[in-house]
Amino acid sequence: MGSCVSIESATAAAQSKKIDQNIKAEQRQAKFQQTVKMLLLGAGETGKSTILKQFKLIYGTGYTEEERIGYKTAILANVVTCAKALVYAMDSLKIPYGFEPPPLKETASGAFGSAFRSHASLNQPEKESGDTGSVRSLNEGKELGRVAKSAEEAYYAAGGENRQSGPSPKAAQVIRGCEMSFCFGIDESVPEEVIESIKTVWQDSGIQYCYSRANEFQLFDCCAYFLNDLDRITDPKYIPTDSDILNSRVMTTTITETKIKIQHVLFRVFDVGGQRTERKKWVPYFDDVDAIIYMVAISSYDQVLVEDNATNRLEEAMTLFSSICNHPIFASTAIIIFMNKIDIFKTKLKTVPITKYFPKFKGPNNVDKGSAFFASQFLALNANAKRKIYVHFTWATDTKQIKKVLATVYQIITSSNLKGAGM
Template sequence: MGNCGSSESAAAVVASNEIDKQLKLEQKNIQQNIKLLLLGPGETGKSTVLKQFKLIYGEGYTANEKLAFRTTILTNVMTCTLSLINAMDMLKIPYGFDPTTVTLPTTEEDDDDDENALTEDDKVRDDRGSAEEVFENENEYEPDQEKKVSDRMALIESEIPKLENPMAKYAAKLYKRAGGRNRQTGTGPDAAKVVKSHDMSFGISPGETLPDEIVNAVEVVWKDAGIQYCYSRANEFQLVDCCGYFLNRAKEVCNPEYNPTEQDILNTRQMTTTVSETRIMVEKKIFRIFDVGGQRGERKKWAPYFDDVDAIIYLVAISSYDQVCLEDSSTNRMVESMNLFDSICNHPLFKMTEMIVFMNKIDLFKEKLEKTPISQYFPTYQGPNTYESCSEYFASRFIALNLFPEKSIYLHFTWATDTKQIKAVLAIVNHSILRGNLTKAGL
């Protein structure tokens, strides 16, 4: 009996030592791991930042992974072209419409009677086609899902204003005279019909290529003057930012021998509908980076990942100040970003969490400012329409949402597809995160 008791006691000591060893190992792992969340509304560049992490700090993409992106690029080419074709009907723009050659009528009467303004491509048959829906929301909006920005903001703009656009109005008149939907003739509308004939019901399969007929039609559609005018009004409908990048090179990227470059991969767009975890070693620390879908319907998946977060990178598409949400055509995207940031930044769980804001897509922001003053959409802004002044305005509005005096918001202006620029920003961000992690550990 004595020997049995001694044996059990020894076994208990061994088990206890193993538990202690495991606890120490887990504690060491916790100290070595950095949990980082990429948050923000849809279309802000979260997945692009994750790609940059992999390219800069990870092993990048293998040859097979690069080839897999060909499918995504072909999908982008087709969906962008179809979006433009559908938007031509939604915005009522006739094919061949070139605003640079148009002299607007001086009176309403001249506008009604000016048949001479029609080009040969505009003179098409009457259209009695069905009024099909042009766009359908991919996610249903749950009204109680988001909390609103609090009343401390004196004024927050919630809707895209109805701006008078004489050129758009005139284009719509020519569209109506030309017959409207489906029956326009000429190289542009004929090519559009070819593109629409390609079955995209099941998307594009890995290894699939686009027929030459479709690729040629895509090129014709993209070069049409009316399509280019439609593209200049892309803020009025849903179109991904990579549209011009890939359609300008449609023949190249649709070639069966085409091999995507890293820059091409950074510019691809694929809606994130799952939560992905990527592990990357940065300065002997393991960064566990979680990329989650930003559309409203995806945000209910965020909650399980809120525990033990070391840092949050919140992305804002600063260029979206004149756009509306995919799920809600009455809400300005920048306002949506503010609403969501308010709820995350001031969440009790994140009171002491490192909060980093990327005001992203500054390249597109600078382009838009040249033709669209932000005061048209944010009347509270009364300053000059310069990049420096306008970017500072939006930065101050986000920083003002923070309710915790002891909490700092680290804000950076970024161009996520520019590896050189984002590499410099990420170096600063990673240093800040690691410093904060040491502080929390009492080191």
């Protein structure tokens, strides 16, 4: 009996000693490991979740095969959602299938050389060719209006919404009838009839013209990326690549926390939904925030909100940023603005003048002047003259570029925290 008690006492003492040693080890590690709480904020459709994916790819362990397979369903859903959006927009914009836009009259600025691009070049980076960003004249705007009017007349002549004939209208009917809730599931693929129908409409010249007017309706930025690669994506053996995952769109409706260790710093990164209905969930996460990355889709200067078709997306982003950067709770918080989707912005400037949506803009319609203008608009909202807000122009799906940006952000945040600690 006595020996039994003695053994138990010795075991308990050993366990207690081990616990004490672990606690001391954790305390020693804590002295050398800084923890940073960071929020990803911004309106909807700005790329917050994409930046979080980049954190995982660059500083984490990447994606397992099981996680990649999980993204397959989301990507297929993106494909069907984009196809549906295009088909419905054909009717709302009054564009007939097979519509061939008449040639636009060349203007002095030459800004219309690529107004209507074929699907083969959509979503692909284009080379600079001098000053491609001259502001469109009133005549140029009238030219686009003339094409839209021509499309509407052809739409009614072809039979309108329900009486058009041919392969594309027939394929559009199949796409309309595809309900994603039962069209395919986790272990299934999109029905062959739907895939072929999507291929048919995507090759249609009317759909391509509709795509060129994507700012007039709600369409995922990943549309061309996925629809240009349907054969690969719909292959039964398809496994999403890093690029596919980065381009996929899944609306954020919950708060997610991702822990990433960069050198000796542990980053607790919180990603939150950006739509208006999701913002009430932000408040509980505002305490003890060390840094905020505020996401802005600079390419959305000609678009309206998903939840409010009367409000310009960039105007909304500015209003939201003003309330965040001037909130007393963030008085000492490092704030970095990511002017995201700079790649789309660059392409869009060739045909869409900033002045049409922001009359205050006076410079030539090019990337340098346009990006500087929008950066200045956001920086001017900061009421604290002593506070420095950092701006980076980003392409969230480009891992190489984001890696460089995040390295700079790391330096900003860690140096800011050291200053705050008096070190």
